[in-house]
Amino acid sequence: MEQKDSLESSSQEIPSKTTAPIGPSPGLRPDDDTSKANPLDASPAVESVLRSDIGVNTLLTRLKQSIASAREFAAFLKKRSALEEEQAQGLKKLCRSSHESARRPESRQGSYAQNYDEVIRIHDRMADNGVQFASLLHQMHEDLHELAGNMERGRKLWKQNGLNAEKRVQDSEVLMEKAKAKYNALAEDYDRARTGDRGSGRVFGLKGPKSAAQHEEDLQRKVQQADSDYSSKVQTAKSQRQELISTLRPQAIKALQDLINECDSGLTLSLQKFASYNERLLLGNGLCVSPLRDQENSQGPRSLRDVVSEIDNTRDLHTFLAAFAPHVGDGAEVKYERHHTLNNIQPNPSSTYNRSQPPQIQGPGVNNSAQGNPSMSSRSQAMAGGAFASPSPPVNGLNDTPRDQSVASLGASGPPQLPPSQGPTPLYDQPPNIAGISRRNDSDSSLAPSRPSFGVSLEDLLKRDGSAIPLVVYQCIQAVDLFGLEVEGIYRLSGSSVHVGRLKAMFDNDPNQLDFRNPEAFFHDVNSVAGLLKQFFRELPEPLLTQEHYQGFTDAARIDDDIMRRDSMHATINALPDPNYATLRALTLHLNRVQEHSGANRMNAGNLAIVFGPTLMGTGPNVADAGWQVRVIDTILQNTYQIFDDD
Numbered sequence: 001m002e003q004k005d006s007l008e009s010s011s012q013e014i015p016s017k018t019t020a021p022i023g024p025s026p027g028l029r030p031d032d033d034t035s036k037a038n039p040l041d042a043s044p045a046v047e048s049v050l051r052s053d054i055g056v057n058t059l060l061t062r063l064k065q066s067i068a069s070a071r072e073f074a075a076f077l078k079k080r081s082a083l084e085e086e087q088a089q090g091l092k093k094l095c096r097s098s099h100e101s102a103r104r105p106e107s108r109q110g111s112y113a114q115n116y117d118e119v120i121r122i123h124d125r126m127a128d129n130g131v132q133f134a135s136l137l138h139q140m141h142e143d144l145h146e147l148a149g150n151m152e153r154g155r156k157l158w159k160q161n162g163l164n165a166e167k168r169v170q171d172s173e174v175l176m177e178k179a180k181a182k183y184n185a186l187a188e189d190y191d192r193a194r195t196g197d198r199g200s201g202r203v204f205g206l207k208g209p210k211s212a213a214q215h216e217e218d219l220q221r222k223v224q225q226a227d228s229d230y231s232s233k234v235q236t237a238k239s240q241r242q243e244l245i246s247t248l249r250p251q252a253i254k255a256l257q258d259l260i261n262e263c264d265s266g267l268t269l270s271l272q273k274f275a276s277y278n279e280r281l282l283l284g285n286g287l288c289v290s291p292l293r294d295q296e297n298s299q300g301p302r303s304l305r306d307v308v309s310e311i312d313n314t315r316d317l318h319t320f321l322a323a324f325a326p327h328v329g330d331g332a333e334v335k336y337e338r339h340h341t342l343n344n345i346q347p348n349p350s351s352t353y354n355r356s357q358p359p360q361i362q363g364p365g366v367n368n369s370a371q372g373n374p375s376m377s378s379r380s381q382a383m384a385g386g387a388f389a390s391p392s393p394p395v396n397g398l399n400d401t402p403r404d405q406s407v408a409s410l411g412a413s414g415p416p417q418l419p420p421s422q423g424p425t426p427l428y429d430q431p432p433n434i435a436g437i438s439r440r441n442d443s444d445s446s447l448a449p450s451r452p453s454f455g456v457s458l459e460d461l462l463k464r465d466g467s468a469i470p471l472v473v474y475q476c477i478q479a480v481d482l483f484g485l486e487v488e489g490i491y492r493l494s495g496s497s498v499h500v501g502r503l504k505a506m507f508d509n510d511p512n513q514l515d516f517r518n519p520e521a522f523f524h525d526v527n528s529v530a531g532l533l534k535q536f537f538r539e540l541p542e543p544l545l546t547q548e549h550y551q552g553f554t555d556a557a558r559i560d561d562d563i564m565r566r567d568s569m570h571a572t573i574n575a576l577p578d579p580n581y582a583t584l585r586a587l588t589l590h591l592n593r594v595q596e597h598s599g600a601n602r603m604n605a606g607n608l609a610i611v612f613g614p615t616l617m618g619t620g621p622n623v624a625d626a627g628w629q630v631r632v633i634d635t636i637l638q639n640t641y642q643i644f645d646d647d
Helices: 002-010 033-037 044-051 055-102 111-195 212-289 304-309 313-322 349-356 374-386 403-413 432-445 458-465 471-483 497-509 526-538 550-557 562-574 578-596 605-617 623-638
Strands: 203-205 208-210
Touching: 044 055, 044 212, 055 111, 055 212, 111 212, 111 304, 111 313, 458 578, 471 497, 471 526, 471 578, 497 526, 526 605, 550 562, 550 623, 562 578, 562 623, 578 605, 578 623, 605 623
Parallel strands: none
Antiparallel strands: 203 208
16 A cells, blocks of 8 residues: 555646646747737737637637638729729720810811810820729739738648647647556556455466466556556656647747738738728829919919810800801892893783793692792792603603693693692792702602612522622611711611611612712711611511521520520521621621720610611510520620631
8 A cells, every 4th residue: 555655656747738827938928029019919818818728729710810801802902903994994995086086077176176185185194093093903912912822821831830739749648648547547456456355366367377476466567567657658748748838839829920910911001002092093083183283373284174164165166157258159149130132022911921920739838929029930930840840750640741741831821730640739938959859859769669679588689689798788887887986876876767768769779879988978877877777687578587597596595604605606697598697797797896886886785786686586476585686686796706707
């Protein structure tokens, strides 16, 4: 019993993990930079957490949060930079297009042009500020992303070192506990053998039965060995824990604290720079709009309000009108002069009556108040000899009166009797040349097409003209490319129905005489040309994309994946007949040029798809297909150069 007590008294226990004294350690000094940076490090609660077994894990979790926050703000800076870059580049593009448009002859000049150009330059400077701001944000994003990567690598390194040190101490303490349990069990057996509590009296070993003395001697030897092993395990665990507390853990905690402070400081600095850059952007744009000027010296850049206020509408109008002063005519007096050969001839009363009286034509809207007015009577004669006698195609054989016969009846028997098919009579208070033009255009539009282009299938046009792309499509695309790419709302705004009707009649009769490179050929109305092109596709006997492939196009439009939808639609387009494919290719490349100028004409791919969806695909079997029709055209326009080559 005394030997057991002496053995037990010789064993040494490791200090408890929870009874470590609270105070500064060599690795955690209160006067470190980290303690100065954060006053909470010196508090007992913080110090106890850092020196405990959960200190390393706690700091690793906190460092992970700092890294995640840095990466999140870096992603925000990247997206904000992209948005600012897109806005600034769009504003610069708008300034360029507006500057070019302002220099065109059809734009207003004078003080408006000068000050409007200054307005554009102000916006261009604001766009430069936006480009610089976007570049700074992108650089901040790269720096912060690099910082987060470095912090992540440091975190992995100290996680491995710190946790390995903690694990070694835990493993040594587990071995110590096992050695202690073995030592206690052998000591109990030895005590029972020494006091005579042996049970059966003989113990059987590997070499046969043992006596009590032999058994006691064996147990004593084993107890001594277990005591020695237990004591060594205690010393090992004690030394490792002492090394952990005094060296390894403070090093890991100090390194993790430095990483946290560096990451947090970098993130805070980025936020401060972000705030500063925003202030500089707003201040720079504000100085562009309203620059600061010295009260004593009025010279300097003008504000946007000053620039706009210097536009003088009255002076611009007078300057514009004065420029046309050299073109003003003499303004000779209009008077009647009798021909010298008729001076000695007595006028015939009946003929004088016929010349002085306007034709008495009964009908609504006819004004006969011009009797007795010589100027009115001479205009009436001109109209009777011009507008009323102009040839027009016979209708049911009723309009076959020769021109000479009607003129003879005018001079011989008073007012001419108009044929029943000549329609309403023009008013006498209209100029005779205008009435004649109106009659001629009406008669042209009513002519039967001699070489129709509208309402004819693309296959028939190909056989007749030998061109896969109809002439009307080629001419209209050429006109819009030359004169309509910058026109706002092209293909969305309707042109003049009168102009569209006249152009259609021209293409149906003699299209080879038209050249839309000259805007006079389409009355300087490019919107009517766009309307003519849409009417051509609407009047095709079969839609451009054909009824046969209608279901294929709508099925492709229902595919959600962009690449698969494009490829499926590409295959369907390749299956179109040759004239349909060639015409669709020319139209798509043209509409792609239109959408490239959407900054000026406001017609992007989506707006063009809304206009041309039903036009190119026709009326589907289901009204709900309208949305899929728009998606078909939008997909084709979004993938123009993937579907069609540009040569």
